[in-house]
Amino acid sequence: MLTVKMLKPYYIKADGDYVRVILAYQYFALFINEKVYQFVPTKSKEIRINRRTQEVVNTDALFAFQKGKDVIQVAMSELVSIPDFLLQLNEIAKPYYVREEEIIHEKNENAIIIGELEYENVKRLIDKALDERDKNAFDKLVELL
Template sequence: MISVKMLKPYYIKSNENYVRIILAYQYFAVVINKKVYQFIPVEAKEIRINRRTRKVENIGARFAFQKGKDIVYMTMSELLSLPDFLFQLHTIAKPYYENVEEEKNQSINESAIIIDELEHLNVKRLIDRALDERNEEAFYNLVKLL
C-alpha cells in the first residue's frame, strides 16, 4: 500500500498559464509497505498544473524516492491515483486558481466600464449632431439616455 506522508512545496512559481510546484528533498515523502521513502530530485522535481483547467500537465514525469540504498520510481499518473496526493496537491495550488477567477472578473469589470464610457460619449456626439441639425425630437430622446 502506498500513501503520501508529506507533500510540501520547496517553492511555487506561477505565471499566466501554469502553477509550478517545485519539490525538494525532505519536503515530499511517501509510505510504501510501511516504510517511509524520501523524495530525491534525480529525475522530475516539479508538478505543473494548468491554472485554467486545474489539471496536472506533466503526467509523464517520473519521481524518485529513496530509503537507504533502495530507490523507487513513481510516475505522476501513479501519484495522481492516490487520493491523499490529489487532495494535498490541490490544497497547495488552490490560492493560485482563485487568482485566475479574480483576474477574469476584474477584466470583465474593466471592459464593462470602458463600454459604458464609450456609449456615453457616443450619446453626447449624437446630441451634438441633433443640435446641429435642429432635430428637436432626437435631441429630447437622446437627453433621456444620459
C-alpha cells in the same frame, strides 16, 4: 500500496498558464509498502498544474524516492491516482488558480476587442464600397453600424 506521508513545496512558481510546485529532498515523502521513502530530485522535481483547469499537466514525469540504498521511481500518473495526494496538492496550488471573476473579465475584454475590430472592419468596407461606387454594398454595411 502508496500513501502520502508529507507533501510540502520547496517553492512555488506561477506564470500565466501554470503553477509549478518545485519539490526538494525532505519536503516530500511517501509510504510505500509501509516504509517511508524520501523524495530525491534525481528525475523530475516539479509538478506542473494548469491554472485554469486545475489539472496536473506533466503526467509523464517520474519521481524518485529513496530509503537507504533502495530507490523507487513513481510516475506522476500513479501519484494523481492517490486521493490524498490530490487533496494536498490542491491546497498548495489553490491560491494560484485563476478565479472565476478573472475568467469572466478576460472574456469580456476579448468581446470588447473583437467588437472594436469588427466595427473598424465595417468602416473599411464602407470606404471600399464608396471607392467602388457600390451603392448596394454601402447600404448594407451602413445598416451594420
